[in-house]
Amino acid sequence: MRNKYFVFSILSTLFLLLLSGCTDQKDTEIATISINTDSKYVSTFKDLNLGIVLDFNFKVNNADKNWVDLWVESYKDGQLDSNSLTTLSYGQSPNKVEKGNIGFGIINTNDESFAFLYGPSVKATPQKIDKILSGGSISGWDYAIGDETVKLELNETYLLGVYRESKGVSMRTYDLQDENEVKKMIDDDHLVYLLKLKIHNK
Template sequence: MRNKFFIFSILSTLFLLFLSGCTNQKETELATISINTDSKYVSTFKDLNLGILFDYNFKLNNADKSWVDLWVESYKDGQLESNSLTTLSYGQSPNEVEEGNIGFGIIKNDDESFAFLYGPNVKATPQKIDKIHSVGNISGWNYAIEDETVELELDETYLLGVYRESKGDSMRTYDFHDENEVKKMIDDDHLVYLLKLKIHKK
C-alpha cells in the first residue's frame, strides 16, 4: 500500500511539473500567427471583386518592447526591384500584449492597382503599383503558412503569402517552405510578390 502511494505521489509530481512547463512555455512565447479562415475582410473582397487579400490572426507578447516589420518584396522576371512594394513598421505598444489582424491586400482597377498593409490599430497608405494580371498570363495567390497556429521567433524572417503571375499559359506549384523552391519560382514566373514578417527589439 505504501509503495502504491509512493508511486502515485511521484506520478502526480511529474504531471504537475509537466503542466507547469507547458504553461511557462506558452507565457514566454514571442508571438503566434494563423490564417484567418473566417475573415470578413476576405469575404468582402471576394463579394465585391475588389482584388486579393491575405488576412491573419496575430498575437504579440511583449508588444511594449518589440517592433514588427511587414513588407512585400517585388520580383519581375527573376530580378528584385530596388524598393519594397509596400512596407509597414510598428511597435513599442502601450499594451504588453497586442492581438488582432495583420494582412496585405491588392485593390484591382481597370487601369491601375493599389497595394496596402495593415496591423492591429495601424495601416500603411495604399501604394499605387503596376496593373496586375497581365493579358495572356495566369495569376495565383497562396498563403505560405499552413492552416494552423505558427509560433514566431525574434529576428527570424517569415514568408506569409505569395502572389504570382506566370510567363505563359501554365503555372506550376512550389514548396514555399523550401528556399530553393522559392528562388526557382522567382526565376520561373514573370511577377512575384512575397509578403514577409519579422519581429525584433529596438
C-alpha cells in the same frame, strides 16, 4: 501507509512541475500566426470584387517590447526591386499581448492597382503599383504557411504569402515552404510579390 503518502507526494510534485513547465513555455512564445480565409476582410474583397487579400490571425506576446516588420518584396523577371512594394512596422504596444488581423491586399480599379498592408489597429498607406494583370499571362496567389497555427521566433524572417504572374499562359505550382522552390518560382515567373514578416526588439 507512510509509503503511499510518500508516493502520492512525489507524483503531486511531478505533476505540478510538468504543469509549471507547460505554462512557462506558453508564456515565453514570441508569437503565433494562422491563415484566416473566412475573415471579414476576405469576405469584403470577394463580395465587392475589389481584388485579392491574404489575411492572418496574429498574436504577439511581450508586444510592449517587440516590434513587427511586415513587407512585400517585388521581383520582375527574376530581379529583386531595390525598394519594397509596401512596408509596415509597428511595436511597443501599451498592451503586453497584441492580437488581431494582419495581411496584404491588392485593390484593382479600372485604371489602377494599389497594394496595402495592415495589422492590429494599424495600416500602411496604399501604394500605387503597376496594373495587374499583365496581358498574355495568368496570375495566382496563395498562403505560404499551412493550415495549422505556426509559432514564430524572434529575429527570424517568415514568408507568409505570394502573388505572381506567369510569363505565358500556363503556371506551375511550387512548394512555398521550400526556399529552393521559391527561388525557382521567382526565376520562372514574370512578376512575384512575396509577403514577409519579422519580429524583433528595436
